[in-house]
Structures are given as C-alpha cells and as structure tokens.
Amino acid sequence: MSTVLSGSAVAFVCLLTLVLGVFGLRLSRRTSDFYVAGRTVSPARNAAAIGGEYLSAASFLGVAGLIYDQGVDALWYPVGYTAGYVVLLVLVAAPLRRSGAYTLPDFAEARLESRFVRHLCSVLVVLIGWLYLVPQFQGAGFTLRMVTGAPPWLGAVVVLVVVVLSVAAGGMRSITLVQAVQYWVKLTALAVPAGVILGVWWATSGPMPAVTDSWTTPLAGTGGEGQAHSLYRTFSLIVALALGTTGLPHVVVRYYTNRDGASARQTTVRVLALLAIFYVFTVVYGVLGRAYLPVLEGGMRADAVVLRLPTEVLAGLPADVLVAALAGGAFAAFISTSSGLAVAVTGVLNQDVVRPLLGHLSGGDHSEVTGFRMAAVVAVVVPFGVSRFFPEVPLAAFVTLAFVIAASTFFPLLALGVWWPRLTVQGAAAGLVTGAVLATGALVVTVMVGEPGGWPGALLAHPAAWTVSLAALTSVGVSLATPHGIPRGTARTLARLHTPEAITDAR
Known part of the structure; x- marks a missing residue:
C-alpha cells in the first residue's frame, strides 16, 4: 500500500506539472513569453514561483538532514538561504528589472558593452546551473x-522527461505557473505531516531527542564540519549562501519577469515571508528525527530522515499517507527547481550557442522558439548524464558548491555593475575569472584530495569568505588601473538602472 500511495503521489505531481505546462503553451507566443513570461508576472505569483524554484531538494530533504546530523549549527543554512533575498532587495532587485535584460549575460553586455564579458557570464551560468541540477536528479532517484x-x-528519468516537456512547451510563462502552484504543494506536503508528527509526539509524551552537548551548542563544529575554526566556517557559509543567492542565474532571471522595479522589491518582501514559513517545518523533522531515529542504520543518509520519520511515529495507513505526501512534495521540489534552472540555462544556450549555430546553418532564417526548445533538451540532458556517474553526496552540501561559485563570480559583478560607475571591462573580466578559478579550485581540491587539517582545511572547505573578497578586490584594482576600459554609455546605463519607472513614465 505504501508503494502504491507514494507512486501515485509522485505521478500526480508530474501530471499536474505537465497539465500546467500545456496550459502555459497556449499563452506563450512571443520571445519574451519564453524568456521572461512577457514581464507581466504579479508580485504575489512571482514570489510563490521563486519559492517554488528556490526551495530545492537541498531545502526539502537536505536542511532537515543537516539539522539532524549537525544540530543548531545547521540552522545557519536556512538563515543564509533567506538572508540572500535581503541582499537582493537592498542591492539589485529593482535595478535588475530596469535593465530590460533577459538573462545575466544580457545584463553584463548591456552594462559593460563587451561581448567577451558576456561569454564569460554565459559559461558561468551554464556551469552553475548544471552543478545545481545534478543533485536534483540524484535526489529524485x-x-x-x-x-x-x-x-x-x-x-531521475521522470524528472528529466517532465522538465524537458514543461520547459519546451511554454518556457518561462509555463514554468512560472508551475512553480507558483508547486510552492504551495511543497509547503502543504511538508507542513501537514510535520503537524501530525508533532501532535502525536506531544500527545503521547514521545521520546526526547537523543543528542550530545555539541549538537545543542552553537559554533561547536559538529557533524562533518570538523571541530577546527568553526566560527570562520560558519561565517564563510553565511557569505556563500547570502551572497550566492544574488548570483544564482535561476533566481536573478526571475526579477526580469516583474512589471517594474517596484514590483521586484514587493516580490522580494513576499519571498522572505514564504521562505521563513517553509523553513520552520524543516526544524521539526531534524529535531524529532533525533527523538525517533537516534541512529541511522545500514549506512542510511541523513537526507532520509524526512521520509523515514512518519513510519517511526505512526503505523499502517496513516504512516503510508504521510510518506506519500512527503514523496510528492519532494518531487515537486525536484521538478520546480530543475525547471527554473533549465529555463535559465536554456536562455543562455539558445542566445549564445544554438541561435548563432542555426543562423549560420540556415542563413539567418530560423525560429527563436525552435532554438529555445532545442536548447532546453541540451540544458537538462547533460547534467542528467553527469548525475549518473557523479558520486552521491548530501544534497544541501552539494548545492552549497553552486552557491560558492555564484557568490565568487556574479555577486561582485552585479554589486559593482549596479553601484560603481568606474567598473571597467577589464576589471569585470578579471573579477569573474579570479572568483571562478579560486572557488572552483578550492572545491576541487577538497573533493579530490580530501580536507586537510587546521586552517588550510577550513579555508579550502569553506572558501567563500576569501574568494568573494579577492574577486571583488581584483575587479576594483584592475578597474582603477584601466580607466580607459570604462564603457562610454556607463552614465546612461546607470541612470536607467536607478531611475524609478514613475519618473520615466511621466516624461
């Protein structure tokens, strides 16, 4: 019965996604519909859509697993994830919308008037998107x-097929509707079982969490983080998550779908509320997991706590129903996040690879929509193939790698590009390359060689604190040394980014 119910819940989520995708196909006609949903998404719907795509496998399963494994130190993960939207709200939300761009490379080219910087951004968007997609496929399997x-x-195949079909059907307009609905599906699927489990624990005076002193002690460096330099590790983690959010391609592209800059800010405020509500329930699973599952047997991953907990608290059909709800919610997380990532990567691949190739082969006579759909297949199939060979690691830890690279590359570019008029083409390029090389190099060394002890281990395992700083300083230093590289239209571009629409419309 459990298998049937869980399979049915997963099938329902997949069918709902496809139905909404087909509905979106009827609405998607123009290029802007596929890239930015026609720039007509209301703040309420856009906030729900951002919550739908942002709350990935790492949030639905991984955060609870980290809290179960590491204790109070793991609470910095939801804090960092949510704080990223405060940074977005303050620094770049409205200017990004006013830029009029479709993708991050579009913004970079418009701001710096450089095809070279655009190509660098395109490579990084694809890299970050694929790195983020791999754990979605692994989590689904x-x-x-x-x-x-x-x-x-x-x-993984189920997610692959559903995402390709829904993204290719209507692009961003389809995915916006899908993700907005799936946020509420995920929240309900997580909250209802959490409420039932908490109620049963309270009514039956259930067992207390079996934890050590370090589990309840902040900055104790528990779990896989090691004991050394926990304060630095925590600070660097927050830097990666908070600043990395600003540079995630599938998050940034959402701000291009708002009607105007004011709507972008309203969207961000709503997102903060939606994320805060969601993450409350992950704490319930992590803490009560320690009560009912003090030891994970048979090498079971901590990510499994959310799915295992109902059967430890209840028996029979009630437990099966709760597990099925959680399975459906988890698949909603995989599909909605994968869809957002696929749209972000697809837009870049179509503009910088597929469209030029089709234009060359056909003498310039090609369909924008056809190119978008071809790019969608490539955007999803490649990370699916990688996920079949890449070793499985904890979901939240894997996703953090994408945050580190995004924070080290796109955050300095966006922050300086929006607020500093002296940023040059050379400075932006140097910052992107420095951040990408340092962050990727540190993470590759940690994965391939293992984490050394002491400060070297802390710095390599959690590099964001120094990679972001060095990337930003490199951008500033090189820009100051190359004043001739300031784009001619900088003053005009910055005026557009910072002028409210009410003023421009009144002219």
Whole structure:
C-alpha cells in the first residue's frame, strides 16, 4: 500500500506539472513569453514561483538532514538561504528589472558593452546551473528508490522527461505557473505531516531527542564540519549562501519577469515571508528525527530522515499517507527547481550557442522558439548524464558548491555593475575569472584530495569568505588601473538602472 500511495503521489505531481505546462503553451507566443513570461508576472505569483524554484531538494530533504546530523549549527543554512533575498532587495532587485535584460549575460553586455564579458557570464551560468541540477536528479532517484523500491535511475528519468516537456512547451510563462502552484504543494506536503508528527509526539509524551552537548551548542563544529575554526566556517557559509543567492542565474532571471522595479522589491518582501514559513517545518523533522531515529542504520543518509520519520511515529495507513505526501512534495521540489534552472540555462544556450549555430546553418532564417526548445533538451540532458556517474553526496552540501561559485563570480559583478560607475571591462573580466578559478579550485581540491587539517582545511572547505573578497578586490584594482576600459554609455546605463519607472513614465 505504501508503494502504491507514494507512486501515485509522485505521478500526480508530474501530471499536474505537465497539465500546467500545456496550459502555459497556449499563452506563450512571443520571445519574451519564453524568456521572461512577457514581464507581466504579479508580485504575489512571482514570489510563490521563486519559492517554488528556490526551495530545492537541498531545502526539502537536505536542511532537515543537516539539522539532524549537525544540530543548531545547521540552522545557519536556512538563515543564509533567506538572508540572500535581503541582499537582493537592498542591492539589485529593482535595478535588475530596469535593465530590460533577459538573462545575466544580457545584463553584463548591456552594462559593460563587451561581448567577451558576456561569454564569460554565459559559461558561468551554464556551469552553475548544471552543478545545481545534478543533485536534483540524484535526489529524485534517491527519493523514488526509498519510497517505492524503484531503481535509482527511474526517479531521475521522470524528472528529466517532465522538465524537458514543461520547459519546451511554454518556457518561462509555463514554468512560472508551475512553480507558483508547486510552492504551495511543497509547503502543504511538508507542513501537514510535520503537524501530525508533532501532535502525536506531544500527545503521547514521545521520546526526547537523543543528542550530545555539541549538537545543542552553537559554533561547536559538529557533524562533518570538523571541530577546527568553526566560527570562520560558519561565517564563510553565511557569505556563500547570502551572497550566492544574488548570483544564482535561476533566481536573478526571475526579477526580469516583474512589471517594474517596484514590483521586484514587493516580490522580494513576499519571498522572505514564504521562505521563513517553509523553513520552520524543516526544524521539526531534524529535531524529532533525533527523538525517533537516534541512529541511522545500514549506512542510511541523513537526507532520509524526512521520509523515514512518519513510519517511526505512526503505523499502517496513516504512516503510508504521510510518506506519500512527503514523496510528492519532494518531487515537486525536484521538478520546480530543475525547471527554473533549465529555463535559465536554456536562455543562455539558445542566445549564445544554438541561435548563432542555426543562423549560420540556415542563413539567418530560423525560429527563436525552435532554438529555445532545442536548447532546453541540451540544458537538462547533460547534467542528467553527469548525475549518473557523479558520486552521491548530501544534497544541501552539494548545492552549497553552486552557491560558492555564484557568490565568487556574479555577486561582485552585479554589486559593482549596479553601484560603481568606474567598473571597467577589464576589471569585470578579471573579477569573474579570479572568483571562478579560486572557488572552483578550492572545491576541487577538497573533493579530490580530501580536507586537510587546521586552517588550510577550513579555508579550502569553506572558501567563500576569501574568494568573494579577492574577486571583488581584483575587479576594483584592475578597474582603477584601466580607466580607459570604462564603457562610454556607463552614465546612461546607470541612470536607467536607478531611475524609478514613475519618473520615466511621466516624461
């Protein structure tokens, strides 16, 4: 019965996604519909859509697993994820919308008037998007295997097919509707079982969480983080998550779908509320997991706590129903996040790879929509293939890698590009390359060689604090040394980014 219910819940989420995608196909006609949903998305719907795509496998399963494993130190993950939108609200939300761009490379080219910087941004968008997509496929396979016994590849294939079909059908307009609905599906699927489990624990005077002193002590460096330099590790983690959010391509592209800059700010405020509500329930699973599952047997990953907890608290049909709800919610997380990432990567691949190629082959006579759909297939199939060979790691830890690279590259570019008129083409390029090389190099060394002890281990395992700083300083230093590289239209571009629409409309 459990397998049937869980399979049915997953099938329902997939069918709902496809139905909404087909509905979006009827509305998508213009290029802007596919890239930015016609720039007509209301703040309420856009906030729900951002919540739908941002709350990925790392949030639905991984955060609870980290809290279970590491204790109070893991609470910095939801804090960092949410704080990123405060940074977005203050620094770049409205200017990004006023830029009129479709993608991050579009913004970079418009601000710096450089095709070279655009190409650098395109490579980074694809890299970050694919790095973020890999754990979505792995999480889908892990979840479906756990609740139904299916082979690991099946869950990943289901997400692959659903995402390709929904993205290719109507692009951003379809995905906006899908993600807005799936936020509420995920919240309900997580909140209802959490409420039932908490109620049963309270009514039956259930067991207390079996934890050590370090589990309840802030900055104790518990779990896989090691004991050394926990204060630095925590600070660097917050830097990666808060500043990395600003540079995530699938998050940034959402701000291009707002009607104007004021709507972008309203969207961000709503997102903060939606994320805060969601993350409250992940704490319930992490803490009560320690009460009912003090030890994970058979090498089970901490990510499994959310799906295992109902069967430890209840029995029979009630437990099966709760597990099915959680399985459906998890797949909503995989699909909605993968869809947002696919749209962001697809837009870049179509503009910088597929469209030029089709134009060359056909003498310039090609369909924008056809190119977008071809790029959508490539954007999803490549990370799916990588996920089949890449070793499985904790979901939240894997996603953090994408945040580190985004923080080290796009955050300095966006912050300086929006607020500093002396940024030059050379400075922007040097900052992007420095951040990408340092962040990727540190993470590769940690993964391939292992984490050394002492300060070297802390600095390599959590590099954001120094990679972001060095990338920003490099951009500033090189810009000051190359004043001839300031784009001619800088004053005009910055005026457009910072002038409210009410003023421009009144002219």
